[in-house]
Amino acid sequence: MYEPKIVAFLCTWCSYTGADTAGIARLKSPANLRAIRVPCSGRVSSELVMRAFNQGADGVLVLGCHIGECHYDTGNHRAAKRIPTLKALMTFAGLEPERLHLDWVSASEGERFSRITTEFVNAVRSLGPISWRVAPERVLTLGRGLASAEPVPYLESDCAGKTDAIRAKAKELLASGEVSCVIGYEVGSRGRTHPAFIYHDNDVERLVWNPDCTHNLTTYLPDKVSVSGALMAAHRKSSPKPVAVVVKPCDARAVNVMLAENRFPREKVHVIGVTCEGVRTEDGNLQTRCMTCEERTPVVYDTLIGEAPATFVHHPSSIVAENITTLEAASPAERMEYWLSQFDRCIRCYACRQACPMCECPTCLFERDDSLWVGLGIGVNQKRTFHLGRAYHLAGRCVGCDQCEQACPMDIPISLLNQRLAQEIEKSFGHRAGMQAISSPVVTVLAGEYKEG
Amino acid sequence: MSTSQTINKTWLISQEALENWLDSLAKARSLIAPRDVDGVLLYRPVENSNQIKWGFTRPVLSAKEVFFPSTERLLKIEKTNQHVTLLETLPEGQTVIFGLRPCDARGLQALDALFIKHTPTDPYYARRRENTAIIGLACKEMGPTCFCTSVGGAPDDSDGMDVMLYETEDSYLVRAMTEKGLALIPQTEWPLTEEVPAPAKMDAPLYSLPQQNSWPAHFNANYWEHVSERCLSCRVCAYVCPTCRCFVIRDESLTAPGQFERIRCWDSCNGANYRRIAGGHRPRSEKGERLRNRFYCKFYYYAEQYDLGEETSACTGCGRCVDSCPVNIDITEVLTELGRLA
Numbered sequence: 001m002y003e004p005k006i007v008a009f010l011c012t013w014c015s016y017t018g019a020d021t022a023g024i025a026r027l028k029s030p031a032n033l034r035a036i037r038v039p040c041s042g043r044v045s046s047e048l049v050m051r052a053f054n055q056g057a058d059g060v061l062v063l064g065c066h067i068g069e070c071h072y073d074t075g076n077h078r079a080a081k082r083i084p085t086l087k088a089l090m091t092f093a094g095l096e097p098e099r100l101h102l103d104w105v106s107a108s109e110g111e112r113f114s115r116i117t118t119e120f121v122n123a124v125r126s127l128g129p130i131s132w133r134v135a136p137e138r139v140l141t142l143g144r145g146l147a148s149a150e151p152v153p154y155l156e157s158d159c160a161g162k163t164d165a166i167r168a169k170a171k172e173l174l175a176s177g178e179v180s181c182v183i184g185y186e187v188g189s190r191g192r193t194h195p196a197f198i199y200h201d202n203d204v205e206r207l208v209w210n211p212d213c214t215h216n217l218t219t220y221l222p223d224k225v226s227v228s229g230a231l232m233a234a235h236r237k238s239s240p241k242p243v244a245v246v247v248k249p250c251d252a253r254a255v256n257v258m259l260a261e262n263r264f265p266r267e268k269v270h271v272i273g274v275t276c277e278g279v280r281t282e283d284g285n286l287q288t289r290c291m292t293c294e295e296r297t298p299v300v301y302d303t304l305i306g307e308a309p310a311t312f313v314h315h316p317s318s319i320v321a322e323n324i325t326t327l328e329a330a331s332p333a334e335r336m337e338y339w340l341s342q343f344d345r346c347i348r349c350y351a352c353r354q355a356c357p358m359c360e361c362p363t364c365l366f367e368r369d370d371s372l373w374v375g376l377g378i379g380v381n382q383k384r385t386f387h388l389g390r391a392y393h394l395a396g397r398c399v400g401c402d403q404c405e406q407a408c409p410m411d412i413p414i415s416l417l418n419q420r421l422a423q424e425i426e427k428s429f430g431h432r433a434g435m436q437a438i439s440s441p442v443v444t445v446l447a448g449e450y451k452e453g
Numbered sequence: 454m455s456t457s458q459t460i461n462k463t464w465l466i467s468q469e470a471l472e473n474w475l476d477s478l479a480k481a482r483s484l485i486a487p488r489d490v491d492g493v494l495l496y497r498p499v500e501n502s503n504q505i506k507w508g509f510t511r512p513v514l515s516a517k518e519v520f521f522p523s524t525e526r527l528l529k530i531e532k533t534n535q536h537v538t539l540l541e542t543l544p545e546g547q548t549v550i551f552g553l554r555p556c557d558a559r560g561l562q563a564l565d566a567l568f569i570k571h572t573p574t575d576p577y578y579a580r581r582r583e584n585t586a587i588i589g590l591a592c593k594e595m596g597p598t599c600f601c602t603s604v605g606g607a608p609d610d611s612d613g614m615d616v617m618l619y620e621t622e623d624s625y626l627v628r629a630m631t632e633k634g635l636a637l638i639p640q641t642e643w644p645l646t647e648e649v650p651a652p653a654k655m656d657a658p659l660y661s662l663p664q665q666n667s668w669p670a671h672f673n674a675n676y677w678e679h680v681s682e683r684c685l686s687c688r689v690c691a692y693v694c695p696t697c698r699c700f701v702i703r704d705e706s707l708t709a710p711g712q713f714e715r716i717r718c719w720d721s722c723n724g725a726n727y728r729r730i731a732g733g734h735r736p737r738s739e740k741g742e743r744l745r746n747r748f749y750c751k752f753y754y755y756a757e758q759y760d761l762g763e764e765t766s767a768c769t770g771c772g773r774c775v776d777s778c779p780v781n782i783d784i785t786e787v788l789t790e791l792g793r794l795a
Contacts, residue, residue: 145491194781195683274560354685376703376718378523407779409689411493
């Protein structure tokens with residue numbers, strides 16, 4: 001008979017002791033549990049759970065102290081926020097939701113420990129062996145592509161006026177010495193628009209505003225504000241000056257998240273906010289993300305360019321929301337098949353991560369030399385771990401600027417994962433990333449002020 | 454190639470005959486061909502000719518991954534009590550690629566220079582090369598970002614192919630280029646022809662490469678820092694490139710106890726930690742230094758280090774990096790700018 005392998009993370013103060021209590025009382029508990037004693041349920045990171053599944057666990061159980069009884073005051077609050085969010089993500093990626101469970105057991109509740117573990121093991125047993133871990137040699141079937149959006153033509157707007165205003169402001173800021181650099185857009189080879197870095201007021205004519213200003217320039221901000229490079233050093237003289245950046249409304253939300261996370265002090269950045277009618281794809285249609293965008297004026301700015309569009313073009317039947325609904329209506333096996341077929345194309349080039357203004361770790365968790373959380377291989381298991389791990393790290397932080405998907409050479413629908421998590425965070429916590437300079441509710445906040453260098 | 458002179462046979466076949474041929478090839482060996490994978494064109498295994506994407510331009514990834522896969526097991530390690538056993542894992546099986554474009558075939562020659570001609574020979578790559586027959590397909594015209602003609606190639610170049618196909622109005626001209634290719638062709642079934650393929654349209658702009666001896670002078674140019682300012686340090690350009698061949702090797706444990714594998718995976722000099730050495734020092738810590746290395750490797754170091762024959766660069770002009778770069782770092786623009794510096 002099939003017996004599931006269960007990894008149980010037990011908080012040392014309550015649940016582990018609760019397991020002891022069950023044993024002393026000679027209550028029956030299933031032998032399927034591989035108990036791992038952790039100092040607190042708040043210690044159980046998303047990586048630990050994902051690693052357990054990657055290594056072949058059929059189910060993962062996280063048990064901690066009841067809310068209000070945490071020996072570290074709020075450690076279990078973290079678990080209470082983290083595990084359900086992770087569960088939503090992994091369920092969306094094809095895990096049966098019954099396989100991941102969070103519950104509370106106090107030191108005296110031997111009977112409760114016995115009951116919860118028995119119920120969990122029974123539930124997992126009835127699901128049968130897990131199919132999460134994919135055999136490396138498995139040949140992937142082609143995914144059924146999801147629906148793509150009805151194209152919405154991009155409507156011409158006053159780009160010339162905005163270009164002039166951006167140039168004038170940049171000239172003023174650089175001439176007065178208020179900022180050392182203006183990060184904006186310019187038109188480069190083959191008529192393509194790309195990021196531009198302007199250091200002299202006589203170079204401002206390079207700056208443009210047009211419907212192809214798709215990049216989120218805030219990605220460059222932390223480096224430009226804090227560092228180092230010889231170019232910056234040459235232009236900033238002794239005391240580091242602020243940097244100006246041109247932002248669209250979606251990009252402005254990224255500025256707020258960065259401020260909340262102390263990536264740089266507010267006064268070091270001059271935000272040139274530009275009202276936005278959306279940006280377009282190469283085919284000349286509105287980008288998918290712009291169809292449902294609700295912010296036409298940046299949420300944070302020092303200078304505002306343009307007026308909010310009078311005609312608010314809103315396409316409530318977002319293709320992303322529809323696709324999320326379609327996937328959620330499918331069975332876990334179908335969802336898994338869909339995502340594996342998508343991740344299979346990934347080549348781990350990290351363009352998504354590098355383009356993302358929120359991906360900030362000096363060494364990515366998934367690129368460590370010791371293969372701690374994910375192996376080096378460019379196989380489907382590793383790629384799924386990377387993408388789900390990255391999506392989780394963006395929970396409540398992703399502003400939906402879609403740079404990841406724009407940068408992806410393999411058209412992996414990365415933003416679908418991010419949007420699903422954004423939905424979950426909004427539903428559970430009423431939080432929308434970057435609307436104000438407030439940290440994500442599921443991110444562990446490390447207190448401390450920004451320090452130069 | 455000299456063999457093509459001796460074979461010198463051309464057949465004229467219909468689309469249907471081509472498909473039948475590919476179907477029969479797919480029965481005896483694995484067939485790799487351009488395939489539409491959820492809207493992305495890739496060289497992928499196909500079971501029959503119905504799965505092939507016809508009228509394709511250029512797959513997003515080069516055929517490099519067929520010979521030098523993104524992940525490859527070099528050996529398996531088994532530990533039992535007192536013994537450690539190393540198990541060789543050389544690739545097995547015969548493969549045929551259909552629809553290779555001339556730029557990708559040239560890319561393979563650059564990889565051969567490193568993996569085969571430069572000793573010691575890489576047994577994994579060499580075995581794959583040996584076991585794979587290449588059916589090339591000439592491009593009728595150049596794509597918007599193609600520049601093979603600027604780096605010594607041509608859209609109908611048959612160099613490096615075992616069989617070369619040329620599209621005509623409604624059929625294909627098939628030429629056997631090597632004995633390996635000839636062995637694949639059902640010679641008795643197909644009519645021979647004297648027809649000569651029409652030359653491909655070569656109307657793409659020509660870019661001039663900097664002189665080979667001018668590269669050292671550009672090493673300290675400020676240009677690198679300027680052009681790399683927007684670089685994201687991702688690895689797209691290297692991974693889509695038919696000739697970028699850097700890799701990293703690591704031993705990793707398998708889930709079964711006592712079992713390990715040594716794997717080799719793609720790597721790129723654009724990654725921030727590529728050049729990290731003991732003590733954490735990174736000799737190429739700036740983006741500009743890393744991007745510069747990519748260009749020097751492609752256009753200067755490669756030809757200095759390996760035998761590229763008459764070629765001076767390892768760039769095949771496929772234009773994939775131009776299309777994939779998220780921030781529009783355009784190899785043709787960089788070359789033009791460097792030419793201007795000289």
